[in-house]
Amino acid sequence: KVADFEGRECLEAFLAQMRITYDTPTTDLANLPKEGPFITVSNHAYGALDGIILMHLVSEERPDLKVIVNYLLSRIRPLQNFFLPVNAFEKNVGSRSSIAGIRLAKESLQKGNPLGLFPAGEVSHIGPSGQVEDLPWHTAIVKFIMNAGVPVVPIYFEGHNSARFLRRAKIHPMLQTASLPAEVLNKKGRRLSVRVGAPISVAEQQRYTDYKELGDYLRARTYALIANIDNKDKYKEPEHAAPIAPPKYHELAVREIEQLPSRNCLFSINNFEAYFAPYSLIPNLMYEIGRKREESFRTVGEGTYQSLDLDTYDRNYHHLVLWDSEKKMIVGAYRIGMGAELMKRFGVMGFYNNTLFKFGPGFEPVLRQSLELGRAFISQEYRYETIPMMLLFKGLFHIMLRNEEYRYFIGPVSISSWYPKLYQSLIYKYIMEHHSTMEYHECIHSRTPFTPDFGLVNPDVLLRDIQTPEQLDRLLMRMSNRQYRLPYLVKRYLKLNSKVVLFNIDAGFNDSLDGFIVCDVPEIPKEELMMV
Template sequence: MKKLIETKDLRKVFGEKSIVGFFLAPALMKLMKLDKINKLYDKVADFEGRECLEAFLAEMRITYDTPSLDLANLPKEGSFITVSNHAYGALDGIILMHLVSEERPDLKVIVNYLLSRIRPLQNFFLPVNAFDKNVSSRSSIAGIRLAKECLQKGNPLGLFPAGEVSHIGPSGLVEDIPWHTAIVKFIMNAGVPVVPIYFEGHNSVRFLRRAKIHPMLQTASLPAEVLNKKGRRLSVRVGSPISVAEQQRYTDYKELGDYLRARTYALAANIENKDKFKEPEHAAPIAPPKKHELAVREVEQLPSRNCLFDINNFAAYFAPYSLIPNLMYEIGRKREEAFRTVGEGTYQPLDLDTFDRNYYHLVLWDSEKKAIVGAYRIGMGAELMKRFGVMGFYNNTLFKFGPGLEPILWQSMELGRAFISQEYRYETIPMLLLFKGLFHIMLRNEEYRYFIGPVSISSWYPKLYQSLIYKYIMEHHSTMDYQGCIGARNPFTPDFGLVDPDVLLRDIQTPEQLDRLLMRMSNRQYRLPSLVKRYLKLNSKIVLFNIDKEFNDSLDGFIVCDVLEIPKEELMMVTKDISDFSIIEKRFGKPLTR
């Protein structure tokens, strides 16, 4: 029988001539489950390299899921370094080798004592762990030289920067100890891309308790932790490579280490609960189309004053509900259809409510196809205040409007329910034309100065990404001007898990930078919502956030956009069709040059 650990190896721990070790070692073999580890090893020891990894995973019936998008992040050629959290202490090393070696069989890894004894995997290992605190300085120098040579030859190098298995940290959560300074310095000097790899989960509660008592108990319990993962399915996520240029933004090794660690733990956000993408149990089918010819007739019979502009095949109309009741049915359908595709919506047959009847509607219409391209719901604040007071505002159902906000409400157009029909959602022009429509309405109504309303972030967004967006906005695009005037009915509490948000957001100063960060972190699955980005470009302030329980738990930010504070270039973009720009200069208080 081929053995990984023998009784004589344990006796060496106590000393070659120790009587205690002579009698205690056999008992420890059983207590530490090393006898069972040896039986497992015997079953896979005749395989070599990747075949040994395959045999081990098959024997243990261990599987793991990694999306194909993640696997594509592993460079096909050239050297790179992987950094991973050490969730399991041994199993994660085996999975790392199996995952990376499928594309890069030239992988080298620095591993712990237990793994280093697996002879069939020796071609993956560097002979000396240069970063082991128990290794002599001479051996450490030699090991670092070998690691550098590995990268110079174009090999990938796998590292677990903590150097030991995760345990309960100061946060009360299971996490790595601080990553070794020597490893981070090595990475900083290596000058190669770094690929973060995250292993979900952790060892058993029993193991974690023993680890808190003494490090020796932690080490002694590791073999049993390998065995108790039998039959498990684990989740592993691979992040986008962190380029050398991105690393060079950090001149301090601690800051670089913190960033690499944050990018690694942030990958936990990409392990999603598939159930959240299912429609709620109360979801009703979207209402079928009907009365289309009546809706078309309503549009064609609108007075010319209701047409804001007509560009190519797109026309923008601004009308009250009373003039377009049949068109509103189709708008209710299209709203619900558009919102459901991004995890929002009422999950009723139509997204229509009592506010629609008291509001105006900006409708972008395809004159050729006789179809709704998109729409906005707009409440004229002065009218609503005269008729209903603050109760006439839809936003008062999401946020608590105080008396101090009333002067703003009188001068505000309340925006909401913005959507682009599914047939046009991949086109950029429709949203620009809707915003052009908003400014045409503002030009016609000089008593108004503000756009207010909610902007949504879908509940489909992982909590980490919602929290990062929230933190960035509250630090860069919020205001204290309305403090005490408005409150959230269902406040949002950010949750960053094991990620330090200040580390990730350190260099993020613009919406575009945040957008790129979210795309990198999520493998292009998530980005800053386009409507959020659009409002921020207008220099809007987002005062606070609220969870909309009636809209599938969407996260809503309350925006206040002062049209006198809109950047000149944004004004010019949406008023190109107006030849006399002195009208625009007078209305928006800015000198413009074309």
Template sequence: IPISGKVVIVANHPIGSLDGLALLKLVGEVRKDVKVVANEVLSALSPLDDLLLPVDNLGNATVRQNLKAIHGHLHNEGAVIIFPAGEVSRFGPQGIRDRRWNNSFVKIASRTRSPVLPVFVDGRNSVFFYVLSFLARPCSSLWLVHEMFKQSSQTLNIRIGNPVAYQNYASAGREFDHKAKLFRKHVYRLQHNRKLCFEDQEAVAHPEDRYLLRAEIKKCELLGETVDHKSIYLYRYCSDSAVMRELGRLRELSFRAVGEGTGLRRDTDVYDASYEHIVLWDDTELEIVGSYRVGDTRNILNEKGIAGLYSATLFKYNENMRAYLNAGLELGRSFVQLRYQGMRSLDYLWQGIGAYLRSKPEIRYLFGPVSISNDYPEKTKAALVCFYSLYFSSKQVCAEAINPYVPDESVLPAQLFKGLDFKEDFSLLRAFLEESGVVVPVLYKQYTEICEPEGVCIFGFNVDPGFSGCVDGLVLVDIEKLKPRKRKRYLSGE
């Protein structure tokens, strides 16, 4: 069960209202923001009001207000339990199975770009119920209350699958009915560990012990303090580290929220050991707010050669890059926890980068891959790449993408960008992206706004299949060309 982040939990419905109560209890032990889409029976239990999203069923009768409440809960990164059958399972040729699943849950998940967590509830009602269901189905529905109390003191076995990411079910075609059928089949295949219908991803690991984290963090080098009492540390890798495990967990959680990530429980790799990590710490909440992975390329090249650079897995460097590498700092794997975004956290991390640079005056260049989520519609990815290639392409060929991204300009309006005025074209870019409900990725703005003209360049764009198919632009910043205001903020030490 994902411990945080929006998720649509779908399950079969073998017993009745007790299925919803059992899943509420189970999921509620992991996260407190879970709600269940409830029929009129559960909705009558007023003590559960705070846990319910009431609907008559998940058919066409679902009113707009109810759908708005479900969408709102998911947009607030909540968990929603849905029983797509809308009624209890019946006995049939394949045993006790749900009837046709309504496709509303697929529409809800798709419109909110939520992962879907499949759950199989291994339960059944009495033989009498199924006989009654065959002879007089309306009467059997009335009998369900009696069936629920027959389950007293019984154990309900539940199998929980791995989450299915939005991009994995979105690629299964355009028909919502077809996807609903596949999810139904996927859930029942959990019962016997059979081959599943969708490619899934491991649930993100649970958090590390807060006090163990604090003890490890306090041993790190302190780079600075913020005005709101957060601390910036430099963490150096060590084996069996709670900090490294938590960094990997939070990376994966943050990247999945924007359609990226490795699909594993934690986003960690072999490069973590030879890089250093700038960590923003909230001592009040005992939370890692965000982090940047940084690598002094001279040290890495001396110890491991070019293969020691993470960016070399995405781009092939030539000799023209040597001067930049010899005075460079590779940046990557940056994240800020969702709850801390919009609270100057990225700015604080850059203060940490500045403190790091003050101790290494020989470093002149910052470089690294900056991603565009594969969740972005194709035309918006093409627009971003065309715009940043137009204004920031390097005049010198220093790197070649291993898996190049070539924008399909046919999906763009003719002459979207004139190439005559940066601000005018940037306004056109933002307006074009807004039509599709997306914005310019924050790091593209950060890197290109931090320098004077010609202080930043992009060497190319690469598709990373190991990171949910995101598009990475290889960006280089010359810190000698930082704007005076940025230089004062990040490098002066004031």
């Protein structure tokens, strides 16, 4: 019997008897401080089951955990060592039971114990958004957190109670309360997902002098953890995926590089050499470029899923190739369209980007002065090195200096479809608010527009203090437990003062999200030019 056990053993016996399990990555568990006081804040998805799982999850490393529960739950004798009783049903937060409970909570934190809180005070139900969510978090609890001066760890419980429960909750609160025991029983045999976020430091909390703003931020950080619940299917290769082509023509490719005229060599630094050449001079090397493109893009959830990433545009474009002269292999490459040449030969139809974004006549003057960039990659053998991408950018500027009739870099910068929709949406919102331009809106249109979706997260709350790409990068890393960050090329182009006109979903590139950038070279900050 469950009642025969006490403390954590009681929790384990209950979960075993109910055959209820939950998944929480070990990287998430590492977010729980091993010592010292902290507070957990959680959405109240199910009711009593949330508290049981919270106690089980945290107490494995921190058996000194205390959880604030209502008076009725505090009567469960085997778990009383975990409980700090506060009457959550009491409307008057100044009641004796509430005051006593808050005093006990302060004393517990002062002793160095962690404290578990469900700031809504009662189980989630259908909110104004039409989605199941917490009630507004209690002001008294948020004020308590603000004054506590300890790290706060957000914990998210995925899911919600049954439709029957949600209907009853709308009729009367007493019906909701009466239905809660049945909601525990109907979870029998279920596997639930629980995510633990990075601790929100005291310094980060102190950015908020208003308790409502702090409460909104803690709530947003909690609900944002839904993005970390992976949809495993998205990592599967599409059914039409072809095996990546095997290496061949290596000797012919090496010979093509060695026989290029000296004018095609942009620079040489140690064993790295940068070349700029049309397709016609490097047809065998292009096979290896197409192979390595596909290999590189697939590792981040992009790519064509053909055996080679080559298309008809490659034949009409030039190619910037970074070559390792010692290892005789491709380090990385860019595909570059010479705008004036493409306009003269093909008009706007000659631009690859016209397949993603519809260019109108008003954009033609810019196209004639543009180098169209795309298909940038670093070979897998060099993907952890920082120098190769810097050298590719150095090559871009060398090309621009050699062709003074050009003024702009244009092209797509992609965010993989592997990024959760919330993170894509936050990046989109930040860019459109800080790095967009209305100058070309009348002459460029997305062929497959992107619609952001923030779910139950208020994006304005999360992005309130985010003013730079580096700040957004750090926020994404904190929220995702370092699984996601601002893509390198996005960050790099933004630092060059590039403007993003609009976004498009690229169905031919595994549904990656593409932002169309326009970089006016005279507007690039001098310090960025000095770096290359």
